[in-house]
Amino acid sequence: MKKFLILVFGLSLVLAACGGGGNDQESGTNGRTDQAENTASAEDLIKQNCTSCHGQNLEGASGPSLQKVGSKYSKDEIKDIILNGKGAMPKGLLNDSEADVVAEWLAGQK
Numbered sequence: 001m002k003k004f005l006i007l008v009f010g011l012s013l014v015l016a017a018c019g020g021g022g023n024d025q026e027s028g029t030n031g032r033t034d035q036a037e038n039t040a041s042a043e044d045l046i047k048q049n050c051t052s053c054h055g056q057n058l059e060g061a062s063g064p065s066l067q068k069v070g071s072k073y074s075k076d077e078i079k080d081i082i083l084n085g086k087g088a089m090p091k092g093l094l095n096d097s098e099a100d101v102v103a104e105w106l107a108g109q110k
Helices: 002-018 037-051 075-084 096-107
Strands: none
Touching: 037 096, 075 096
């Protein structure tokens, strides 16, 4: 029984050492993250966190339309709204890095 526990513990350590690193992102030119990956990530985050209030196509529902939000606000302004809330929108729906990805994508919606 003792040998079995040692074996299980040893295998656990080996497997733990082999795993991880899932946050590695391939970089494009100038060290920037691949734009397609950011777009997919932004769209996933928006679907998970924004569409219940802003509509499935960001056309507006209980929250305003975001379809042309980039023509009204800069990326930094959008990020500030995401992080700190505005009007009925609560703050803290996304963390800083998620807010940055979503703000960059939304700023392009013009």
